Amino acid sequence: MEQLLFWCDLIGIVVFAFSGVLAAGHKQMDLFGAVVLACVTATGGGTLRDMILNVPVFWLQDTHYLWLASATGVVSFYLIRYLQVPMRLLKIADAMGLAVFVVIGTQKVLGLGHSAAIAIVMGVMTGTFGGLIRDLLAGDIPLLLRREIYATAALSGAAALVLLDASGTLPGEIVVAIAILVTLSIRLAALRWNLSAPIARFGNHG
Amino acid sequence: MEQLLFWCDLIGIVVFAFSGVLAAGHKQMDLFGAVVLACVTATGGGTLRDMILNVPVFWLQDTHYLWLASATGVVSFYLIRYLQVPMRLLKIADAMGLAVFVVIGTQKVLGLGHSAAIAIVMGVMTGTFGGLIRDLLAGDIPLLLRREIYATAALSGAAALVLLDASGTLPGEIVVAIAILVTLSIRLAALRWNLSAPIARFGNHG
Amino acid sequence: MEQLLFWCDLIGIVVFAFSGVLAAGHKQMDLFGAVVLACVTATGGGTLRDMILNVPVFWLQDTHYLWLASATGVVSFYLIRYLQVPMRLLKIADAMGLAVFVVIGTQKVLGLGHSAAIAIVMGVMTGTFGGLIRDLLAGDIPLLLRREIYATAALSGAAALVLLDASGTLPGEIVVAIAILVTLSIRLAALRWNLSAPIARFGNHG
Numbered sequence: 001m002e003q004l005l006f007w008c009d010l011i012g013i014v015v016f017a018f019s020g021v022l023a024a025g026h027k028q029m030d031l032f033g034a035v036v037l038a039c040v041t042a043t044g045g046g047t048l049r050d051m052i053l054n055v056p057v058f059w060l061q062d063t064h065y066l067w068l069a070s071a072t073g074v075v076s077f078y079l080i081r082y083l084q085v086p087m088r089l090l091k092i093a094d095a096m097g098l099a100v101f102v103v104i105g106t107q108k109v110l111g112l113g114h115s116a117a118i119a120i121v122m123g124v125m126t127g128t129f130g131g132l133i134r135d136l137l138a139g140d141i142p143l144l145l146r147r148e149i150y151a152t153a154a155l156s157g158a159a160a161l162v163l164l165d166a167s168g169t170l171p172g173e174i175v176v177a178i179a180i181l182v183t184l185s186i187r188l189a190a191l192r193w194n195l196s197a198p199i200a201r202f203g204n205h206g
Numbered sequence: 207m208e209q210l211l212f213w214c215d216l217i218g219i220v221v222f223a224f225s226g227v228l229a230a231g232h233k234q235m236d237l238f239g240a241v242v243l244a245c246v247t248a249t250g251g252g253t254l255r256d257m258i259l260n261v262p263v264f265w266l267q268d269t270h271y272l273w274l275a276s277a278t279g280v281v282s283f284y285l286i287r288y289l290q291v292p293m294r295l296l297k298i299a300d301a302m303g304l305a306v307f308v309v310i311g312t313q314k315v316l317g318l319g320h321s322a323a324i325a326i327v328m329g330v331m332t333g334t335f336g337g338l339i340r341d342l343l344a345g346d347i348p349l350l351l352r353r354e355i356y357a358t359a360a361l362s363g364a365a366a367l368v369l370l371d372a373s374g375t376l377p378g379e380i381v382v383a384i385a386i387l388v389t390l391s392i393r394l395a396a397l398r399w400n401l402s403a404p405i406a407r408f409g410n411h412g
Numbered sequence: 413m414e415q416l417l418f419w420c421d422l423i424g425i426v427v428f429a430f431s432g433v434l435a436a437g438h439k440q441m442d443l444f445g446a447v448v449l450a451c452v453t454a455t456g457g458g459t460l461r462d463m464i465l466n467v468p469v470f471w472l473q474d475t476h477y478l479w480l481a482s483a484t485g486v487v488s489f490y491l492i493r494y495l496q497v498p499m500r501l502l503k504i505a506d507a508m509g510l511a512v513f514v515v516i517g518t519q520k521v522l523g524l525g526h527s528a529a530i531a532i533v534m535g536v537m538t539g540t541f542g543g544l545i546r547d548l549l550a551g552d553i554p555l556l557l558r559r560e561i562y563a564t565a566a567l568s569g570a571a572a573l574v575l576l577d578a579s580g581t582l583p584g585e586i587v588v589a590i591a592i593l594v595t596l597s598i599r600l601a602a603l604r605w606n607l608s609a610p611i612a613r614f615g616n617h618g
Contacts, residue, residue, distance in 0.1 A: 021612065025612040025613065025614050027612075028559070028611050029558075029559065029611070029612050030559045030561070030563075030608055030609035030610060030611055031609045031610045031611075031612070032561075032563035032564045033556065033559070033562070033563050033609075034612045035563070036536075036540075036556065036557075037557065039533075047464065051463055051464065052257065053266070054262065054263075054466070056466065057464050057466075060464070060526070060530060063527060063530060066529060066530075066533060067529070077612055080613070080615070081613055081614070081615060082615055083615050084614065085615070114266070115269060117269050117273070118266060118269060118272075121245075121272060124242075128242075132343075136342065137544075137548075137554060137557060138557070139553060144239065144242065145233065145235050145239045145242075145243065145343060146235075146239070147234070147235065148236075149236070149238075150238075150239070151238035151239050152236070152237075152238045196236055197236035197238055197239075198237045199234050199235070199236055199237075200227065200230045200233075200235050200236070200237070200283055200286065201234065201286070202231050202286050202290065202291045203286070203287060203288050203291070257463055258459065258463065258469050258472070260468065260469075323479070324472060324475060327451075327478060334448075338549075342548065342549075347551060350445065351436075351441050351448075351549060352441075352445070353440070353441065353445070355442070356444075356445070357442075357448045358442070358443075358444045361444060402442055403443045403444055403445075404442060404443045404489075405440050405442055405443075406439075406440060406441050406442070406443070406446045406489055406492065407437065407440065407493055408437055408492050408493070408497045409492070409495045
């Protein structure tokens, strides 16, 4: 289980850092701006989670996360010069990061003994906050707030983890894997078929 | 007093969550995006206050705040379909949330034994930060930074509370009520008559 | 050394607060909006640093920082009416704040016993975050993310401090002074000659 979460964490760092560089590429930022955006995207969600929970921030404890995010940033910076990279790739990398970080965040908060409601909220925050800062800093409308089943996918994955964990019938690794797949498949399905949840509307459509 | 602050807190959560859904409606976000924006607006100010003061974040201690913000978000989402909702309603809901949260924030920080200056700063932060994030996320110019006597109203209410509290002549409940009314009436008067404070200008008007 | 850092801190507060008022002037904000922006710009970086490190936030410990930032805000607000103030002045004030805060932040984190990597990251964060919020709130593209050797200058100064500190051959005051000059001269040179680091590009230049 430790092992599984560790690898998921690394994957989340890498794909979110990559999505940060893609966003930097769309705005033609320079190398160090891109690396900063990569690091912020990769670590933002977990940083806010740990600050709110008042536990030590994860990358202060283990510097490998920062090295991995920076290295991914530098490599991606040169890599994207040899790629045709549409906006869709940014959304897919973001979806993978979202899926693993929502589930890791929810799992970590459950493990600290918090209630299911808090675990779900903190899980959604862990998964969505890094991408939210990325979009804010790059001057884009946050993916989180577009009509693309983003918050819905995160909520579903966190809720799946909490429910399966409470039922106690499946081993922890399977529960984590299912919750990641739930988030990822809802989000990718929404991207593939342009699904959307009900939209906020005023009476005068104003 | 406890009772009064408790009810003010609930009112603040509800009106700020409502203002978040109104902002989501202007951007035609989907249901879960709107609920996220409602929760962030309702809890953002108090969350930052508690993180800076290094005390436990209020909604980790008592989950009712999150349930209330989420429920208000969902109900408002469907409610606004039956309403003609101009931007002005968002500003009025925001003014009510501002007034109660500035005063609650200032009161809480005074109660923790901080100086009057810190209490005023943290009170203004508690009242304004949720709306600030709402406006940033929705891609609007923050109300806080427009020429509409917003920061001024918040500062006045926090200062009124600190001064009346220090004079010690009135009972706590009355002091809180006066400070809320000071903030609310300054802000609503500014909205009603388009008042503004002095504007920052360069010598070359550039 | 204490003395030197203390004065650098005050200079950083003043120039960043001034840059906040300049940004407020460009958006024609009102007096209190400008003072809020001045305070946020001046204290934002150190606040985030202290929150992440879980040490007491510096301006809670010593209220003089807030008074200085507010007073600078008010004075600057009226001062800029008698000046022709181009965008370039904002960037120069920002560069001075960046240089002293990167170095103070790095120094403080080294002093708390953290590793060189963490000290550099936190130093860059201390120096850049206040200006980042200023630009976000004012609706500008953050200086940090433009092609102007901004993150590069901050990284260089933090790295210079860490390296010279580790070599241990120079007195602390000289090390701090050199690191500040490194950051400032790289940043000012970039502004003067429009230097830029390599730019992120896609294969299809999309």
